[in-house]
Amino acid sequence: MNAIKIGLLGLGTVGTGVVRIVEKHQEDLMSQVGSPIRIEKIAVKSLEKERSIAVDPAILTQDPWEVIRHPDIDIIIEVMGGVEDTKTYLLDALEHGKHIVTANKDLMALYGSEILAKAVEQQCDVFYEASVAGGIPIIRTLIEGFSSDRITKIMGIVNGTTNYILTKMSREGASYEDVLKEAQQLGYAESDPTSDVEGLDAARKMAILGTLGFRTNVELRDVSVRGISSVSKEDIAYARQLGYEMKLLGIAERHDEGISISVQPTMVRTSHPIAAVSGVFNAVYVYGEAVGETMFYGAGAGEMPTATSVVADLVAVIKNMKLGVNGLRAIVPYKEKKLKADDQVFYKNFLLLQVDDKAGVLAQITQVFAEYEVSLDSVIQTPNAQQPGAEIMIVTHLANKASMEKVIKHFESLEVIRRIKSSYRVEG
Numbered sequence: 001m002n003a004i005k006i007g008l009l010g011l012g013t014v015g016t017g018v019v020r021i022v023e024k025h026q027e028d029l030m031s032q033v034g035s036p037i038r039i040e041k042i043a044v045k046s047l048e049k050e051r052s053i054a055v056d057p058a059i060l061t062q063d064p065w066e067v068i069r070h071p072d073i074d075i076i077i078e079v080m081g082g083v084e085d086t087k088t089y090l091l092d093a094l095e096h097g098k099h100i101v102t103a104n105k106d107l108m109a110l111y112g113s114e115i116l117a118k119a120v121e122q123q124c125d126v127f128y129e130a131s132v133a134g135g136i137p138i139i140r141t142l143i144e145g146f147s148s149d150r151i152t153k154i155m156g157i158v159n160g161t162t163n164y165i166l167t168k169m170s171r172e173g174a175s176y177e178d179v180l181k182e183a184q185q186l187g188y189a190e191s192d193p194t195s196d197v198e199g200l201d202a203a204r205k206m207a208i209l210g211t212l213g214f215r216t217n218v219e220l221r222d223v224s225v226r227g228i229s230s231v232s233k234e235d236i237a238y239a240r241q242l243g244y245e246m247k248l249l250g251i252a253e254r255h256d257e258g259i260s261i262s263v264q265p266t267m268v269r270t271s272h273p274i275a276a277v278s279g280v281f282n283a284v285y286v287y288g289e290a291v292g293e294t295m296f297y298g299a300g301a302g303e304m305p306t307a308t309s310v311v312a313d314l315v316a317v318i319k320n321m322k323l324g325v326n327g328l329r330a331i332v333p334y335k336e337k338k339l340k341a342d343d344q345v346f347y348k349n350f351l352l353l354q355v356d357d358k359a360g361v362l363a364q365i366t367q368v369f370a371e372y373e374v375s376l377d378s379v380i381q382t383p384n385a386q387q388p389g390a391e392i393m394i395v396t397h398l399a400n401k402a403s404m405e406k407v408i409k410h411f412e413s414l415e416v417i418r419r420i421k422s423s424y425r426v427e428g
């Protein structure tokens, strides 16, 4: 029986998992696709590197073109990362009639529409399930499972590294730097972990989810982004004291006025199911007008969970090849995009202020909120043992983003406020 020949770009964390699954589950895979699957050629950066799996050195190359242009290879699995060069490789592969499976959210968030358009033109498949939330089949779910519904909210913990960091800081009081190093050693973090901790990785994933969920072309620049580097152990402790968990949350919402998408550290009410998602786990909460609330949970990063999604895509591509069809691209052309203005985006806020401990301070502060029509849910004042003055914790009711920005700007020049220690979005 003729084997289906695969070209692999990358043999790092995810690539290694792909090779392991293809080897270990070969019989099971074969029973689904009707042919053996063979990894014919693998591009790596270094031929000398010690690998955790045994691979025939003859199939390794440092030249991605040897994989892309290999005459016997029908499907390219791209798990090497990178954007500009990788885009060139994949467009060339499509141009030559090869199908693509990729885990590359950086690429799909920036050039997904161009790559998918080329796939349509060439009647090829481009599958990218592993690009969002590792082992959770959320892309398939949005495209197929919810094809009959109108999704109005997607809320996700979509970065495993930052969830791992926040969980360890919260539960074990571990330091940010130590946990980040651990996440890197475990293969969760990106080659440049700034994109994890500064929220860019999550923003890319939210752009992909927003595009699929709202069936409009959400671009990276449409996502407002704030990472976790400014979150302190003290903030996490305050959040817990008030009944919230601190999470890096991507939130995409759709109303009649338009859509809004953000990624930011958010205090999530502990009773919300997403607050219980800890460690490297991810979860995507989807609200559809007809279905109501749903939530999808699983490992969001790491070798085997991510490779599971990649190989599942591979199976789907081979099945399509055999049937002579293409799939999972029913989302183009997109609907026209309408973004909400800041005064149309509403959420609750938490503010921690360091203030003078004297009469009239609270009155001045509440007056500023009143001036910008932001109403308050709770105000707690505590003496601060470490610093002079007092601390005030404030949780607002739903307030529009533009008004809250004005409040914070006003506070910066209010004499009785010594420092705005932190401010977070609140959910639930």
Ligand SMILES: NC(=O)C1=CN([C@@H]2O[C@H](COP(=O)(O)OP(=O)(O)OC[C@H]3O[C@@H](n4cnc5c(N)ncnc54)[C@H](OP(=O)(O)O)[C@@H]3O)[C@@H](O)[C@H]2O)C=CC1
Pocket (backbone or CB within 6 Å): 009, 010, 011, 012, 013, 014, 015, 043, 044, 045, 046, 047, 049, 062, 063, 064, 078, 079, 080, 081, 082, 103, 104, 105, 106, 130, 131, 134, 187, 188, 189, 190, 191, 300, 301, 302, 303, 306
């Ligand atoms: N790690 C994870 O949990 C997840 C990762 N992803 C995505 O999957 C992709 C791969 O991630 P990951 O496996 O962690 O990355 P790694 O850094 O572990 O592996 C990258 C692999 O690509 C090879 N490579 C890099 N550049 C080149 C090049 N120019 N030419 C040839 N080979 C090259 C490297 O070679 P060498 O081994 O010689 O260094 C390495 O084998 C990325 O897009 C990432 O965002 C998606 C979901 C989860």
Ligand SMILES: N[C@@H](CC=O)C(=O)O
Pocket (backbone or CB within 6 Å): 131, 133, 134, 158, 159, 160, 161, 162, 188, 189, 190, 196, 201, 300, 301, 302
């Ligand atoms: N660095 C990413 C890997 C998966 O996409 C993460 O931590 O989630």
